[in-house]
Amino acid sequence: xxxxxxxxxxxxxxxxxxxxxxxxxxxxxxxxxxxxxxxxxxxxxxxxxxxxxxxxxxxxxxxxxxxxxxxxxxxxxxxxxxxxxxxxxxxxxxxxxxxxxxxxxxxxxxxxxxxxxxxxxxxxxxxxxxxxxxxxxxxxxxxxxxxxxxxxxxxxxxxxxxxxxxxxxxxxxxxxxxxxxxxxxxxxxxxxxxxxxxxxxxxxxxxxxxxxxxxxxxxxxxxxxxxxxxxxxxxxxxxxxxxxxxxxxxxxxxxxxxxxxxxxxxxxxxxxxxxxxxxxxxxxxxxxxxxxxxxxxxxxxxxxxxxxxxxxxxxxxxxxxxxxxxxxxxxxxxxxxxxxxxxxxxxxxxxxxxxxxxxxxxxxxxxxxxxxxxxxxxxxxxxxxxxxxxxxxxxxxxxxxxxxxxxxxxxxxx
Amino acid sequence: xxxxxxxxxxxxxxxxxxxxxxxxxxxxxxxxxxxxxxxxxxxxxxxxxxxxxxxxxxxxxxxxxxxxxxxxxxxxxxxxxxxxxxxxxxxxxxxxxxxxxxxxxxxxxxxxxxxxxxxxxxxxxxxxxxxxxxxxxxxxxxxxxxxxxxxxxxxxxxxxxxxxxxxxxxxxxxxxxxxxxxxxxxxxxxxxxxxxxxxxxxxxxxxxxxxxxxxxxxxxxxxxxxxxxxxxxxxxxxxxxxxxxxxxxxxxxxxxxxxxxxxxxxxxxxxxxxxxxxxxxxxxxxxxxxxxx
Numbered sequence: 051x052x053x054x055x056x057x058x059x060x061x062x063x064x065x066x067x068x069x070x071x072x073x074x075x076x077x078x079x080x081x082x083x084x085x086x087x088x089x090x091x092x093x094x095x096x097x098x099x100x101x102x103x104x105x106x107x108x109x110x111x112x113x114x115x116x117x118x119x120x121x122x123x124x125x126x127x128x129x130x131x132x133x134x135x136x137x138x139x140x141x142x143x144x145x146x147x148x149x150x151x152x153x154x155x156x157x158x159x160x161x162x163x164x165x166x167x168x169x170x171x172x173x174x175x176x177x178x179x180x181x182x183x184x185x186x187x188x189x190x191x192x193x194x195x196x197x198x199x200x201x202x203x204x205x206x207x208x209x210x211x212x213x214x215x216x217x218x219x220x221x222x223x224x225x226x227x228x229x230x231x232x233x234x235x236x237x238x239x240x241x242x243x244x245x246x247x248x249x250x251x252x253x254x255x256x257x258x259x260x261x262x263x264x265x266x267x268x269x270x271x272x273x274x275x276x277x278x279x280x281x282x283x284x285x286x287x288x289x290x291x292x293x294x295x296x297x298x299x300x301x302x303x304x305x306x307x308x309x310x311x312x313x314x315x316x317x318x319x320x321x322x323x324x325x326x327x328x329x330x331x332x333x334x335x336x337x338x339x340x341x342x343x344x345x346x347x348x349x350x351x352x353x354x355x356x357x358x359x360x361x362x363x364x365x366x367x368x369x370x371x372x373x374x375x376x377x378x379x380x381x382x383x384x385x386x387x388x389x390x391x392x393x394x395x396x397x398x399x400x401x402x403x404x405x406x407x408x409x410x411x412x413x414x415x416x417x418x419x420x421x422x423x424x425x426x427x428x429x430x431x432x433x434x435x436x437x438x439x440x441x442x443x444x445x446x447x448x449x450x451x452x453x454x455x456x457x458x459x460x461x462x463x464x
Numbered sequence: 465x466x467x468x469x470x471x472x473x474x475x476x477x478x479x480x481x482x483x484x485x486x487x488x489x490x491x492x493x494x495x496x497x498x499x500x501x502x503x504x505x506x507x508x509x510x511x512x513x514x515x516x517x518x519x520x521x522x523x524x525x526x527x528x529x530x531x532x533x534x535x536x537x538x539x540x541x542x543x544x545x546x547x548x549x550x551x552x553x554x555x556x557x558x559x560x561x562x563x564x565x566x567x568x569x570x571x572x573x574x575x576x577x578x579x580x581x582x583x584x585x586x587x588x589x590x591x592x593x594x595x596x597x598x599x600x601x602x603x604x605x606x607x608x609x610x611x612x613x614x615x616x617x618x619x620x621x622x623x624x625x626x627x628x629x630x631x632x633x634x635x636x637x638x639x640x641x642x643x644x645x646x647x648x649x650x651x652x653x654x655x656x657x658x659x660x661x662x663x664x665x666x667x668x669x670x671x672x673x674x675x676x677x678x679x680x681x682x683x684x685x686x687x688x689x690x691x692x693x694x695x696x697x698x699x700x701x702x703x704x705x706x707x708x709x710x711x712x713x714x715x716x717x718x719x720x721x722x723x724x725x726x727x728x729x730x731x732x733x734x735x736x737x738x739x740x741x742x743x744x745x746x747x748x749x750x751x752x753x754x755x756x757x
Contacts, residue, residue: 094585234730262729265689267482267680268717270475270607271724271732278468290587294681301596302607325589325681329596463596 081125083389085110085379086148087372088141088159088169091133098161098368103131104361105369106158108353109376109409119380121387127380130154134165141165145172154178155389158375161368163189163237170197179382179395181375183368185338187240190425198398198420200378201338201371201413202429204237208244208313211336214433214445215283215311216252218334222458225308227255228283229276231296232313234261238287241313245285257281262292269295270303277305284309290316294325301329301463308459309334318367323439330436332457334444338431339370339413342443345451350412370413377410378418399424414449468725471604476721477714478607481614484713485672486690487697488620488706492665495704496641497553497658499564503572504694505687507666510575511537511673512682513583519590519677526590526677527612533670541666544571545659553658572687579684588682595678613675620671621710624664628706637661641704696740702750711751 087106089099110127118124130152132144141160148154149172156179160166163186173180174194182189182199185207190199202210219225228249232242239261246256257279260272273296276284284307286296293316300310312335316322323330341364344351353373354365365373382397383389403410403418410418415428433445435456442454486508493501514536515529524532548571552564597608628634639647640657648654680686693716701712716736723732743750 094580097584260728263733265685266729266733267689267693268475268479268720269729270479271472271721272729274468274471274475275725291681291683291686294587294589298596298679302598303605304598321587321589325587327591 081122081389083119083122083125083127083156083383084130084152084154085127085376086130086132086145086152086154086157086159088132088134088144088148088157088161088165089372090136090161090165091131093135093137095136095161098366099133101361101363101366101369102161102372105357105365105373106376108357108360109373113380119383121384122389125383125389132159134160134162134169136162136165138165138168141169142172145169149173149176149178155391156181156379156394158183158372158379160184170194173197177395178391179379179398181379181398183371183375186236190423194424196395198378198424198426200374200410200418200420200426200429202431203425204241205244206429207336207338207431208241209248210431210446211285211311211313211334211433212245212248212252214336215309215334216254217445218433218456218458219309223308225254225282227257227279227281228285228307229258229279229281230256230260230285230287231272231276232259232261232285232287233264233289233292235264237315238264241287242285245287245313249283249285254283264289265291266295270299272296273299273303273305277303282308283311285311285313286317287313288316290319290322293317293322297322297326297329297333301326304462306460306462310460311335318434318441323436323441328463331438332460333436334456335434335436335441336431337367337434337441339365339367340432340434340441340443341365342434342441342451343414343432343449345443346449347406347414349407353412374410374413377408377412381408381410467603469722472721472725473718474604474606474721475610476717476719476724478610478614478717479721480714480717481610481617482672482676482713483690483693483697483716484617484710485613485620485668485675486694487701487709487713488617488624489665489668489672490691490694490698491701491704491706491709492624492637492661492668494698496637496661497549497561497564499549499561499568500695501662501665502565502569502691503575504665504669505689505691506572506575507537507541507687508669508672508676508690509579509682509684509687510540511669512677512680512686513579513588514670515673515677516588516590516682519592525592526674527594529674529677530670533673534667537670538663538667540663542659542663544666545662549662550655550658576684576687583684585684590677592678607679609675609679613672616671616675617710617713620668621706624668625706633657633660693736696736698750699740699743699748700750702752705750705752708750708752715751 089102091099110129114126118126132148134141157173158181160169163184166184170180174196180197185204187203230242232238310333314336317335341354344354357365386393386397417428421427432449434441435444443451444456490504511533514533515526518524518529594609599606636652636657640654644654697712697716701708720732
């Protein structure tokens with residue numbers, strides 16, 4: 051105990067001297083800004099972590115190459131990565147390490163909401179700003195002062211999906227009834243509740259909400275039962291395996307609702323489109339970001355093209371949100387004029403961006419601000435549709451690809 | 465509603481065939497060695513990856529994959545028993561070999577993580593004619609892939625039953641299962657017989673894998689949910705009984721299918737495990753299991 055306290059004290063002392071030294075040199079010479087990044091670099095989600103890392107590296111090089119943070123005398127940004135392995139306890143340990151040992155000035159993380167929830171609490175305790183990627187609403191609803199989310203949470207995402215589907219349906223005969231098939235872990239349950247509320251507000255009668263067991267060997271009964279209700283709309287919230295199973299069963303049982311929509315998750319992944327084949331055609335899915343955004347916004351296309359040229363893969367939904375978090379931080383650093391985490395926090399809280407060409411608008415919204423909980427209230431999502439094995443952006447109008455015609459109705463394999 | 469229930473029962477019975485096949489493998493090992501093989505689901509996963517890669521690399525239809533996977537898995541099972549289980553079993557004095565049980569659990573974790581390392585967490589699927597094919601019988605729809613898995617189960621049960629009752633090796637396996645000491649006194653080499661039993665139980669996973677791959681997805685964790693079902697089935701049908709495993713599989717599929725229509729898939733799961741506990745309580749030998757003293 052004594053040991054730990056003395057370590058903490060010396061860490062605090064170190065941080066103190068660093069801060070003083072920082073203040074002295076900031077105006078005169080270059081200062082380094084250290085940004086901690088928490089991602090799953092190993093484990094089942096390592097694929098995602100790799101793209102988050104390459105996207106942020108690109109972003110940091112751009113900022114440093116253009117002269118660093120001007121208000122800090124051209125300070126360079128140094129990214130320090132922490133591997134969460136996708137596990138909550140590793141996320142907490144790595145967050146502690148980045149704060150106490152690497153003495154980062156701000157943090158970005160952590161992909162899985164289950165990791166972000168406890169890790170951001172560590173950042174809050176040390177009063178280090180935490181820019182969050184992770185959609186679970188609760189992350190910004192704990193009365194924290196240092197946690198910010200510039201992109202959509204689950205509620206905003208569910209609303210965007212319902213708005214998108216209803217807007218497309220309006221010119222095509224509307225939708226009267228629907229069913230929601232959702233996996234029974236925390237994500238599936240919270241998303242389904244919100245979709246039900248928004249759909250009912252839009253005048254759609256919800257005939258069935260079923261929470262099926264995650265990774266079940268068979269879901270025939272659920273699909274058969276849903277089909278018998280003859281809904282115009284099916285909304286599924288599934289991880290990849292279940293998404294494949296449900297879609298194939300819908301194909302086998304000739305279950306073709308007018309609209310087959312999904313809340314995200316498995317239906318967005320390339321393995322789904324590959325595995326479901328023709329049955330995936332026409333599936334409409336909510337997403338926070340898609341590379342197709344670049345079809346309307348040239349600078350976004352330029353960033354993504356460079357990422358593809360360098361890493362061979364496009365930027366993903368989650369990596370785009372990491373990019374946005376990073377740019378929000380850069381914007382705040384320019385205004386903070388110092389690297390004191392408390393001042394950076396205040397600058398982030400005062401963020402107000404409306405210029406669509408601002409780099410923090412990589413994930414587009416009308417106005418980027420933060421409410422008292424740290425959530426960007428105007429953050430939204432978009433709808434993509436599988437067309438010829440590719441995801442095409444179909445909603446909202448300003449973002450949708452100009453040459454895309456929605457597939458309507460869902461045809462299944464026929 | 466009646467139509468729905470019949471449709472649910474039909475599809476439940478068909479998927480019950482797959483459950484039955486996995487329970488069959490589990491039962492064979494338990495029936496001879498009194499060991500619950502926690503790696504059974506993972507061995508199914510190994511079979512599925514073999515069938516998947518055979519299809520991708522050589523274009524071999526998954527239904528023909530047992531030609532390769534059954535001998536390969538038999539060899540794997542034989543080797544596992546020879547190199548891992550037997551040495552442990554030899555050290556165990558107690559009748560219920562605890563360390564072997566824990567070893568199979570460890571083996572399952574090793575194999576699963578090895579698969580995760582080799583093949584990543586991607587979900588692999590194949591597209592063959594049977595993938596989404598159905599037969600329409602009046603008002604009812606029968607999935608072709610699930611139908612063939614049902615046929616495969618019936619065939620395997622019959623073959624195993626004939627093997628166990630008509631051949632010398634089969635009788636020896638049963639004899640060792642009934643009483644190891646007496647079998648040994650009668651001149652049987654119980655260790656070699658264990659090797660065969662484990663090998664056959666693993667080989668059966670090749671058949672289950674072939675039946676599953678056309679319509680299901682292949683993933684390192686795919687065996688877990690099937691294994692849980694297989695435990696329920698083994699207890700329901702009777703520990704060590706081959707027809708019991710088949711019958712138990714069909715019963716579990718039927719319960720899931722019908723209850724899933726009336727209520728929810730999640731409720732069907734709860735009910736299933738309630739039945740599991742009730743069976744352990746009131747009829748521990750299962751429907752067709754022999755009462756042991």
